[in-house]
Amino acid sequence: MARVIVITSGKGGVGKTTTTANLGMSLAQLGYQTVLIDADIGLRNLDLLLGLENRVIYTALEVISGECRLEQALIRDKRQPGLLLLPAAQNRNKDSVNSDQMKYLVSLMETNYDYILIDCPAGIETGFHNAIGPAREAIVVTTPEIAAVRDADRVIGLLEANGIQKINLLVNRLRPEMVKSNDMMSVSDVKEILAIPLIGVIPEDECVIISTNRGEPLVLEKKLSLPGIAFENTAYRLDGQAVEFIDFESYSKGPLKRLRNFFLGSSTS
Ligand code: ADP
Ligand code: MG
Numbered sequence: 001m002a003r004v005i006v007i008t009s010g011k012g013g014v015g016k017t018t019t020t021a022n023l024g025m026s027l028a029q030l031g032y033q034t035v036l037i038d039a040d041i042g043l044r045n046l047d048l049l050l051g052l053e054n055r056v057i058y059t060a061l062e063v064i065s066g067e068c069r070l071e072q073a074l075i076r077d078k079r080q081p082g083l084l085l086l087p088a089a090q091n092r093n094k095d096s097v098n099s100d101q102m103k104y105l106v107s108l109m110e111t112n113y114d115y116i117l118i119d120c121p122a123g124i125e126t127g128f129h130n131a132i133g134p135a136r137e138a139i140v141v142t143t144p145e146i147a148a149v150r151d152a153d154r155v156i157g158l159l160e161a162n163g164i165q166k167i168n169l170l171v172n173r174l175r176p177e178m179v180k181s182n183d184m185m186s187v188s189d190v191k192e193i194l195a196i197p198l199i200g201v202i203p204e205d206e207c208v209i210i211s212t213n214r215g216e217p218l219v220l221e222k223k224l225s226l227p228g229i230a231f232e233n234t235a236y237r238l239d240g241q242a243v244e245f246i247d248f249e250s251y252s253k254g255p256l257k258r259l260r261n262f263f264l265g266s267s268t269s
Contacts, residue, residue, distance in 0.1 A: 001110055001111065002035075002106075002109065002110040002111075002112075002113045002114055002115055002116045003114070003115050003116070003136070003137060004106055004110060004116045004118070004134055004135050004136045004137065005115065005116070005117050005118070005135060005136075005137040005138065005139060005238075006039075006117075006118040006120050006131055006132050006135035006137075006138045006139075006164075007019050007020045007023075007117060007118065007119055007120055007138075007139050007141060008120035008128065008131065008132065008138055008139070008140060008141070008155055008159070009120070009122070009140060009141045009142060009148070009151065009152060009155065010122070010123070010124060010148075010151030010152055010154055010155040011122065011142070011143075011147060011148045011151040011152070012122030012123070013122070014141050014142055014143045014148050014172060014173070015141050015143070015170075015172035015173065015202070015208075016119055016120055016122075016141050017040070017045055017046050017049055017119050018049065018172075018208060018212060019139065019141050019170060019172065019202075019231070019234075020036055020046060020117050020118075020119040021036070021046060021049040021050050021217045022217045022218055022219050022228075022231035022232075022235075023117060023139075023231065023234060023235050023238065024036045024083055024115070024117050024217075025050075025077075025080055025083055025217040025219045025220060026219045026231060026232050026234075026235030026236075027082075027114070027115050027117075027235050027238070027239070028077070028080045028081075028082035028083035029080060029082070029219065030235065030236075030239060031082065032082060032113075032114035032115050032239075033082055033084075033112070033113045033114045033115075034082060034083050034084070034113065034114060034115040034116075034117065035074070035084045035085075035086060035109055035113050035115070035116045035117070036050075036083070036084070036085050036086070036116075036117050036118075036119065037060065037086045037105065037106075037116065037117070037118045037119065038060075038085070038086065038087050038088035038119050039088065039097075039102065039118050039119055039120055039121060039127065039130060039131035040088055040119060040120070040121040040127070041060075041061075041088045041089055041092055041093075041096060041097055041121070041127060041130075042088070042089070042090065042091070042092055042093060043088075043121065044059075044087060044088035044089070044090055046085065046087070046088070046119050047075075047085060047087050048212075048215060049212055049215060049217065050077065050083075050085060050215060050217065051214070051215025051216060052075050052077065052085055052087075052215070053215070055075045056075065056087045057072070057073075058072050058073035058087075059073060059086075059087045059088055059089040059090075060073065060086050060087065060088060060089065060097065060105055061089040061092060061096060061097065063086075063105060063108075064097065064101045064104065064105065070086075070105075070108050070109070073086055073087070074086055075087065079220060080220070084113075086105070095126050097130055098130060099129055099130050099133035100133075101130075102118075102130045102131065102133045102134050103133050103134045105134070106118075106134035107134075116134075118131050118132075118134070118135055119131075120132070124154065124155065124158060128155075128158075129162075132158075132159060132162055132164065133162075135164055136164065136166070137164065137166040137167070137168075138159050138164050138166070138167045138168070139167075139168050139169075139170050139199060139238075140152050140155055140156055140159075140167060140168070140169055140170070140194070140196065141170045141172055142169070142170075142171060142172070142190060142194070143171070143172055143173040144171060144173070144174055144179070144184050144185040144186070144187070144189070144190050145184075145185070146185075149185070149190055149193055149194065152169075152194055153193065153194055156194060156196060167196045167197075168196060168197050168198070168199035168238075169190070169191060169194055169196045169197065169198050169199060170198075170199055170200040170201075170202070170234060171187050171190050171191075171198070171200070171201045171202070172202045173202070173203075173204040174187065174201055174202065174203050174204060174248055174249075175203070175204045176203070176248045176249050179249050180249070186249055187201050187248075187249060198245070199234055199237050199238060200230060200231070200233065200234030200237065201230060201245060201246070201248060202227050202230045202231060202234075203226055203227055203230065203248050205225060205226060205227045207225045207227060207228075208227050217231075218231060219231050219232050219235075226246075229246070230246060233245075233246070
């Protein structure tokens with residue numbers, strides 16, 4: 001049976017799709033048969049980040065409606081044959097799929113693959129509920145900013161209310177120099193507020209944007225960048241390996257008191 005993991009956040013633009021692409025590619029590199037489902041109906045971009053956009057013919061919607069078979073819609077990555085993408089429909093309303101249909105899609109795949117990662121849309125409305133429906137685990141992505149952390153907190157509550165107990169945290173776009181100058185929350189602050197296990201920390205780096213624009217996930221590079229290593233390490237941890245965290249904040253002076261008080265109340269700080 002596949003591990004079915006939704007990559008979610010609440011807030012948009014924090015790095016869900018980047019995470020899905022890089023973790024998926026890493027897991028496939030580890031030898032796992034991995035399917036990525038783009039559940040961001042209408043705004044699909046996982047195909048772009050993977051550089052597979054020109055190969056999209058059918059999408060999840062045609063599989064659901066019976067217009068094509070699953071195998072016709074799945075796109076196999078040429079660079080890494082262990083990786084497959086099930087694209088989302090474009091120019092369609094995000095309500096055109098429901099939760100039972102998402103569960104049906106996953107049920108078609110879960111006995112044939114090792115990992116199924118679901119790239120969740122932003123927000124906590126219909127698209128979110130559809131994406132989390134079939135998931136048995138979640139990775140909550142947040143940046144170290146108040147708005148993103150608060151949305152992540154809300155999403156964790158909703159995931160738990162929907163019976164998803166295994167929830168891991170990924171902190172993205174960390175800027176150690178800002179943590180040092182007390183202008184950004186530290187990873188330990190975020191971890192303490194959200195109180196779920198940390199699975200990855202990815203630094204802010206322009207090479208992530210370049211890789212997004214090129215459609216080449218960072219973990220494909222021969223000489224890995226720091227964010228590339230951080231994504232690969234996250235995949236290893238997901239696989240159950242004990243990999244130490246890179247200490248991006250070694251020079252960080254400690255917690256941001258105001259933010260800690262905001263979330264935790266002054267008595268705990
Ligand atoms: P989401 O799917 O949550 O909306 P994306 O993965 O599409 O977010 O990322 C949004 C933008 O942020 C993209 O342009 C991406 O390149 C950029 N980005 C994501 N992570 C990082 C990072 N660690 N450093 C720099 N840019 C990043
Ligand atoms: Mg996205």
